[in-house]
Amino acid sequence: MDMILKPFPPSEATFNSTWNSIMVEFLQFLKNTDSAFMLNAHPYNAYTRGEGTFPIDYALFQSVNSKKKIVDPNTLFEYSNMFDTMVDAAYYAMNALGISSVPVIVTESGWPWNGGSSDPAATVDNALVYNHNLIQHVLSGSGTPSQPTTETSAYIYELFNKDLHPGLLSEKNWGIVFPNGTATYSLNFEALTGNDSIVNGFFCIAKLNAKLDMVKLGLDWACGEGGADCSEIQPGKPCYLPNDLISTTSYAYNDYYQKKRASGGGCYFSDTAFLTNSDPSHGSCIFTGSPRKPDGQGPPSSAFSPANNDAFNKGVSVQVLPFSYLLPIILFSWLQGN
Known part of the structure; x- marks a missing residue:
């Protein structure tokens, strides 16, 4: 996005004029070879640099107050999220150079999950919300306001942290x-169906591979000092599983998280917990925050596994791949055509 000097309003977006001669040649090559323009779109960066210009809900694909709708004054297109604004800015910037019919692929988009006190928007909650909503937005195939019939593909940034x-x-x-x-947190790479909403809720549950002594300490803290309602995991209650410490603790962790998250409560518990958007309710055991009703059927959800997600092996249009894998391909293709 740094090549696009003014991404809003999208209809006025242009590339840095210093690079116009190169960009025209490059974009013409992409068009002649039926290739795509690859864009790194990070609403997180735009939100933090904007210093309050846009609400965080707009960056996270969440509902924006009707009084704060983002409208392009030239086209009157309404933008419900910053991601679409960035993608359309790329389309308009190409049009400004006389190039059209080149699709945009978003090669990087994500959200940091840890920023410390210097970046309060970089949290696990926000990262989970953003990436989950990005996945659902892309899988919906809805396109952007200016390109409603053109699906947008995206690569989630990124697979691993860069500690160094x-x-x-x-x-x-x-x-x-x-x-x-x-x-780091659990993502569902499958499209929502039926009456599901874009964000159906997040749950804090215990990790399967966590040390059981640490899990027990976390359970005791949640039910004690943490203030979680642990009545449902007592003998005779629906969530009582005496031989399954992970499931039992997950109920306590989640109850604490749902009640305390608004006041700063997290889902960490000495690294024995993680967030998931898969409802862990089972049978008559309904987790706090779940829309489900007791049905008396079914085992605990597969959400109890932090790495149990077959979507990494599915051929969907949302993928996780470091951009460094793509760059040599882009440069090689361009050089071969010149």
């Missing part, structure tokens, strides 16, 4: 998977 990357803490922590293979 210089700069702010938030610049190092964009990864959705830890080096040991466990998820």
Whole structure:
């Protein structure tokens, strides 16, 4: 996006004129070879640099107050999220150079999950909300306001953290998977169906591979000092599973998280917990925050596994791939055509 000097309103977007001669040649090559223009679109960066110009809900694909609708004054297109604004800015910037019919592929888009006190918007909650909503937005195939019939593909940035990357803490922590293979937070790479909403809720549950002694300490803290309502995991209650410490603790962790998140409560518990958007309710055991009703059927959800997501093996239009894998391909293709 740094090549586009003024992304809003999208209809006025242009590339940095210093590069116009190169960009025209490059874009013409893409058009002649039926290739796509690859764009790194990070609403997080635009939001933090904007210093309050846009609400964070707009960056996270969440509902924006009707009084704060983002409208392009030239086209009167309404933009419900910053991601579409950025993609359309790329289309308009190409049109300004006389190039059309070149599709845009978003090669990087994500959200940091840890920024410390210097970047309060970089949290696990926001990262989960953004990437989940990005996945659903892309899988919906809705396109953008200016290109409603053109689907947008995207690569989630990124698979692993960059611990040695210089700069702010938030610049190092964009990864959705830890080096040991466990998820930073759980993502569902399948499209929602039926009456599901874009964000159906997030749950805090215990990690399957966590040390049981640490899980027990977390359970005791949540039910004690943490103030979680643990009545449902007592003998005779629907969520009582005496031989399953992980499931039992997950109920307590989640109850604490749902009640305390608004006041700063997190889902960490000495690294024995993680967030998921898969409802862990089972049978008559309904987790706090779940829209489900007791049905007395079914085992605990697969959400109890932090790495149990087959979507990484599915051929969907949202993928997780470091951009460094793509750059040599782009440059090689361009050089071959010149």
